[in-house]
Amino acid sequence: MRHDAQVLIVGGGGTGAALAHDLSLRGVGVTLVERGELTSGTTGRHHGLLHSGGRYAVNDRESAVECIEENRILRRICPETFELNDGLFVAVEEEDLEYVGAFVEGCEACGIPAHRLTRDEALRLEPNLNPDVKLAVRVPDGTIDAMRLPLRFFATARRNGAVIRPYTEVSGLLVHDGLVSGAVLHDHVTGKEGEVHADIVVNATGPWSEHVAAMAGVDVPIRPSPGVLLALRGRLCNMVLNRLHKSGDGDIIVPQRGLSVVGTSSWVVEDPDDLTVPEDHVERMYTEGAKLVPAVRSAERRAAWSAARPLIGTKGADTGRELSRTFKTFDHKETDGVEGFVTITGGKATTLRGMAELCADVICRKLDIDEPCRTRETVLLPHWAYYAAAA
Amino acid sequence: MSTTATRPLSIYRYKREDGAGRFDAFDVPVDECATLLDALRWIQLNRDPSLSLRHSCLHASCGTCGVRVNGREELACVCSLAEQDGDIRVEPLANLPTLTDVVVDMRPFYDRLPDEHPLIRVSEWPPAAQPDDGPFVRLEDCIECGICISSCPVAANGFAGPAAMVAAARSLEEPRATEREDVLAWINRPDGVWQCTTCRACVDRCPAGIAPMEKIVGMRRALVERGDVDPLLQQALQNFAMQGNSYGKSARRRARWTKGLDFTIPDARKEPSEYIWFVGDFASFDERVQRESQRLAKILHDAGVSFGLLFEGERNAGNDVRQAGEEGLFELLVEQNMKAFADAQFEAIFTTDPHSLNTLRNDYPEYGLDKPVYHYTELLVDLVTRGKITLAPTLRGTRVTYHDPCYLARYNGVTDAPRALIAATGAELVEMPRNGSNTFCCGAGGGRIWGAESEAGERPSEQRIREAQALGDIDYFVVSCPKDLTMYTAAAVTIGGVGFEVVELTELLERALA
Numbered sequence: 013m014r015h016d017a018q019v020l021i022v023g024g025g026g027t028g029a030a031l032a033h034d035l036s037l038r039g040v041g042v043t044l045v046e047r048g049e050l051t052s053g054t055t056g057r058h059h060g061l062l063h064s065g066g067r068y069a070v071n072d073r074e075s076a077v078e079c080i081e082e083n084r085i086l087r088r089i090c091p092e093t094f095e096l097n098d099g100l101f102v103a104v105e106e107e108d109l110e111y112v113g114a115f116v117e118g119c120e121a122c123g124i125p126a127h128r129l130t131r132d133e134a135l136r137l138e139p140n141l142n143p144d145v146k147l148a149v150r151v152p153d154g155t156i157d158a159m160r161l162p163l164r165f166f167a168t169a170r171r172n173g174a175v176i177r178p179y180t181e182v183s184g185l186l187v188h189d190g191l192v193s194g195a196v197l198h199d200h201v202t203g204k205e206g207e208v209h210a211d212i213v214v215n216a217t218g219p220w221s222e223h224v225a226a227m228a229g230v231d232v233p234i235r236p237s238p239g240v241l242l243a244l245r246g247r248l249c250n251m252v253l254n255r256l257h258k259s260g261d262g263d264i265i266v267p268q269r270g271l272s273v274v275g276t277s278s279w280v281v282e283d284p285d286d287l288t289v290p291e292d293h294v295e296r297m298y299t300e301g302a303k304l305v306p307a308v309r310s311a312e313r314r315a316a317w318s319a320a321r322p323l324i325g326t327k328g329a330d331t332g333r334e335l336s337r338t339f340k341t342f343d344h345k346e347t348d349g350v351e352g353f354v355t356i357t358g359g360k361a362t363t364l365r366g367m368a369e370l371c372a373d374v375i376c377r378k379l380d381i382d383e384p385c386r387t388r389e390t391v392l393l394p395h396w397a398y399y400a401a402a403a
Numbered sequence: 404m405s406t407t408a409t410r411p412l413s414i415y416r417y418k419r420e421d422g423a424g425r426f427d428a429f430d431v432p433v434d435e436c437a438t439l440l441d442a443l444r445w446i447q448l449n450r451d452p453s454l455s456l457r458h459s460c461l462h463a464s465c466g467t468c469g470v471r472v473n474g475r476e477e478l479a480c481v482c483s484l485a486e487q488d489g490d491i492r493v494e495p496l497a498n499l500p501t502l503t504d505v506v507v508d509m510r511p512f513y514d515r516l517p518d519e520h521p522l523i524r525v526s527e528w529p530p531a532a533q534p535d536d537g538p539f540v541r542l543e544d545c546i547e548c549g550i551c552i553s554s555c556p557v558a559a560n561g562f563a564g565p566a567a568m569v570a571a572a573r574s575l576e577e578p579r580a581t582e583r584e585d586v587l588a589w590i591n592r593p594d595g596v597w598q599c600t601t602c603r604a605c606v607d608r609c610p611a612g613i614a615p616m617e618k619i620v621g622m623r624r625a626l627v628e629r630g631d632v633d634p635l636l637q638q639a640l641q642n643f644a645m646q647g648n649s650y651g652k653s654a655r656r657r658a659r660w661t662k663g664l665d666f667t668i669p670d671a672r673k674e675p676s677e678y679i680w681f682v683g684d685f686a687s688f689d690e691r692v693q694r695e696s697q698r699l700a701k702i703l704h705d706a707g708v709s710f711g712l713l714f715e716g717e718r719n720a721g722n723d724v725r726q727a728g729e730e731g732l733f734e735l736l737v738e739q740n741m742k743a744f745a746d747a748q749f750e751a752i753f754t755t756d757p758h759s760l761n762t763l764r765n766d767y768p769e770y771g772l773d774k775p776v777y778h779y780t781e782l783l784v785d786l787v788t789r790g791k792i793t794l795a796p797t798l799r800g801t802r803v804t805y806h807d808p809c810y811l812a813r814y815n816g817v818t819d820a821p822r823a824l825i826a827a828t829g830a831e832l833v834e835m836p837r838n839g840s841n842t843f844c845c846g847a848g849g850g851r852i853w854g855a856e857s858e859a860g861e862r863p864s865e866q867r868i869r870e871a872q873a874l875g876d877i878d879y880f881v882v883s884c885p886k887d888l889t890m891y892t893a894a895a896v897t898i899g900g901v902g903f904e905v906v907e908l909t910e911l912l913e914r915a916l917a
Contacts, residue, residue: 049457049467049506056459056467159465179455179503200455201503203418243462268464269544270612285448315438315462315481396523396547399510 014209017043017175019375020195022182022224023216024048025055026361029165030368030387031216036172037390038376038383043208044174045197047181050166051159054218054284055361057319059241059275060268061252062086062094062154063362066101066126067259068337069118070111075337075363076122082363083152086161089365089391093161097267099153099252100134103146104303108256115256116149126151138249140305153252155268156361160395165364167398168390176398185213185227185353192228192344192353212375215355218322219284225355230348232355236284236320239276240293242301244311248272253304261293262300271314274301284320324358339363341371343378354378408433410484412442414454415494416504424501426492427451433484439493440468440479443505455504463610466546469496469553470505474836476550476608496553498564512549515567517589522570523547544611545569551605551615556844556866561857562598565605565615572618575625587626596622597633598857601726601849602809607840620849623728632728639853640729647718647739649853650688654715657682660693661712666704671711675748678710678782681763683756684719685885691892692885695907699755699779702912706791708782710753716743720754722762722810727850737770744772753777757810757817757884758848764815778811780820780883780908787827794915796829801878803830803911804871806891807842808884816840821883821908828915833877835870843867845890852886864894868901877903881911 019035021028024046032044046052065079087094103109112128119126127150134148135141141148170176179200186194186207194209215224219236247267255263261277277293294316301308324340339359344350356371369385376383409430417424429446436442440458447454459465461480468479471494472487484491499507516522523545551558551565558564571590574582590596596619605615626632632640642651661668671679680703686696703710721736751774754760764776777785786792805825811817818839825832837843846852846863856862868891871880880895880903882888891905 048455049459051459051465052457052467056465057461060464157465159459159467179506198453200453201419203420203453241462243464269546271462271464273462317461317480319461394523396513396516399513 016194016208017041017210018379019043019212019214020045020208020210021214021216022195023053023218023220024050024166024176024178025053025216025218026051026162026165026364027218027356027359027367028216029162029169030364031214031356031371032169032174032176033165033172033392034368034372034385034387035375036169036174037386038372038381040376040379040381042169042174043210044169044176045180045182045195045208046178047200048179050176050178051162053220054319054322055162056159057241057317058158058361059264059273060156060158060266061264061362062156063360064099064151064153065122065124066099066115066119066149066151066153067254069122069124070114071258072337073118073122076118076124078363078366080122080124082366083154085365085388086362089387089389090161090164091391093157093164093395095155095267097154097251099151099254100129100138100148101151101254101256102134102141102148102304103256104142104144106146109146111257112147112149119149119151124151138251138253140248140307141253142304142306149256153254155252155266158361161361162364163395163398164392167393167395170398171393182224182227187228187350190349191351211379212352212354214371214375215353216357218357219320221322221355221357228344228350228353230344230350230353232342232357233324233326234357235280235323235325236282237278237280237323238284238287238318238320239278240289240297240316240318241273241275242294242297242316243268243271243273243314244308245271245314246311248305248307248311255304260300262297263304265301265304265308272308272311274298274308281320287318287320289316289318322357339367341374343374410442411490412446413490413492414443414446414505416454417501418503436484438480439470439472439477439482439484439491442484443479443493455506457506464546466548466610469548469550470494471496471553475841476554478548478550478610481610496549498552498555498558499549507549509547509549512547512552512566515552515563516570522567522574522586545573545613546611548610550608550610554604554608556602556604556846556863557598557600557851557857559860560598560846560862561594561859563594565619568596568599568619568622569613569615572622575622587629587631590622591626591631593855593857596626597636597854598851599849600809600844600846600851600863602844603813604844607813620726620728624730627728633854636727636850636854639850640724640727640732643719643724643732643736647736648684648688649719650684652688657687657717658712658714660687660696661700663697664700668700669711670714671747671749672713672716672743674711676709676711677750678708679744679747679749679752680710680712681717681720681752681754681756681759682712683754683759683885685889686755689885689889692888695885695888695909696755698907698909698913702792702909702916706786708786708791711747711749713743713747716746718743720756720759720762722758723848723850725762725766726848737767741767741770741772749774751775751777753779753782755779755885757808757815758886761810761814778815778817778820778883780824781817783912784820784823787824792916794824794827794912796827797915798911799829801830802833802876803879803881804833804835804874804877805838805881806835806845806867806887807839808882808887809842809844809848811884812840812842824908824912825881828911830879830911833874835874837870843870845887847886847890862894864890865898867891868894868898871903872901879903879911880905881908882906883908
């Protein structure tokens, strides 16, 4: 029987990138396909926030602990990919003050360094803050380059032998007698159809994973949950700014290159390809963002867009806010009796490496490969090496 | 059913197995597509799933979605459909290989950078700064989109390109003393800073607001200060210092072209005149261009315009000297010209040379020049408007195209005057895809004309002649800059059999004079 790769990864976002890297380091033969450009789905469009975990420290401590651990690892393995600008959680209204105690306590419990700053200290660091600021808490958030971080994983995976094929769309899976053995591919560069045969096919398509899983006749409980983001010209702040309250809309501003990105909102859709940018959501970004930094109101709009989070949850959810930010690996042999097919989904950019580690553990067990994960220590190649390493 | 307004898009399509590319037409609903990227994704989702696109962040931060829209480079994600006039033609970026449809292969972009030391770095300095250390120093913010490479006239003619130069400039701005010498040596190579024509297309098109050309000129200054200059350019610069012109000819020969006239042009330093004609080196010394100077002199004389020359008192205005990085020599030339102006009585200056126009208009006021400066096309339009010159539509049935000079159109926004004059001759103007403020460069600017010519790829002047050829059935390729006349005449000869003639605008006007 024809055999092209041990593992075929479907999806060229951050999750696929980190998984290709992890498996390649363990000596597993990987082919990754992506229907468009790498990171052209949800990955490239995210907020660009390297989470300290602070945002989850009160309500979701498991996620918060994951975040701070991965935050520290990423700073080590991806030098110069982040702005090490830290973040402020800012109390601007009286009611925000009620949240401070729980917030600092949560951070401490999760091992997230959190320092209280007075109003004056906060304003000295960020002079454009709302002058009504009551106090702020400083945490090790940072700014990620949403595309170049995954490119470093792709570059390193490729250097270690992985085959990365953008512009290659999966049009069907090869399924026989409860076994997935590969995929039918449409190559958009050549215009030709082809097949790739593999021991395991991994569905790493984020909000599209329900669609790909259906090709194997199985279901994954994914709720594509879009949010609107607004990019304004100019850097209104140098640190990542969060409202110090329970997570809500438009309560984060991430300075990104020469832009300031305000986000986000949350709702649920059926088709992650068909995303709109509701103007009332954009307006909410202005209104809520201006509570943190009043200059948001008058800043020039550079772009407004939507990105669909791949949240795990069953039908019925309608805003996405009630859904968990955790990730999950589904071995469809265990859940649906379909062998050779694994779905990894959920999660967020900050935890991409950790998600990949757990998924690679599952895959290696299935392949009977006994190799430890090495991604915690391996410093990644720079993003441009992806092109230099091109075949 | 409600009717939805649509816009027609023509999109370049290419799949490797199909061979040659083609254009496909689509109509997209205006109310669902604010940006060009919205429109392209709408087509992909609703009309043709095989359309391949490059995109990632959707907010001009990642730099993946660069394309050419009617010949102009844009990031599709922030390119407003409403701001595009007429038909919209979308092509992949130029000077990078097309992978599929409007997607380019970015590998050669990175091949343009040196292997020895990585120049692509984070834009904050120092890289590990914390907010407590004071505001970040934000250096260049290149998003590696390739737009400057696509817009650069010499990126395919032996130049490593604006992005690579910006990366070099960024590392020079950073205090890493050990690398400085390597980087300076790298930018001084044959494909380095000296290849830039200073056309300013990269500055106009950069979506991150970087001004690559200005960084290049800055690095030239650093090299000039060290005496690291291309030998041919060095020779031209020495000629300026000796004779005040690039030809190394005696200053006394500057006005010899007036000998062929049947009237004399007064010396503005001896008798007052309304205008000083600042002729410029090319129009004074180049034999082909001298004929055009004589032609314009006759038109102005017949129209009764009061104008004089500075004769041997005129020096090269210094525009390209300055762009070559020679600040000291530029200031010397300014001083000499200002002295000649001080000896003359006049109300305004006009010039036949857009390069001279640029520095006289924009730099000289700093040195005390307080008179208006015009391009001759602006003066002629004024004369036509005031009835001093009457043009008859004698060229009806003639099809012409017009090339905007960089220093006229990009630097000074003069695009209407030459077109108004062409219209007055009755000739039909057929625009090239790149026109007006998005013109293309002849390859001669910024001192490049004096340096060693690159043998790599096709010269910009030849690329431009082909662009005009593609219009079909053109009688004249009209120029309004002495350097353009020289460059395009030579390029048309090199290509051969182009079917049109390169002419200075004054030649058309002469035929239309009533």
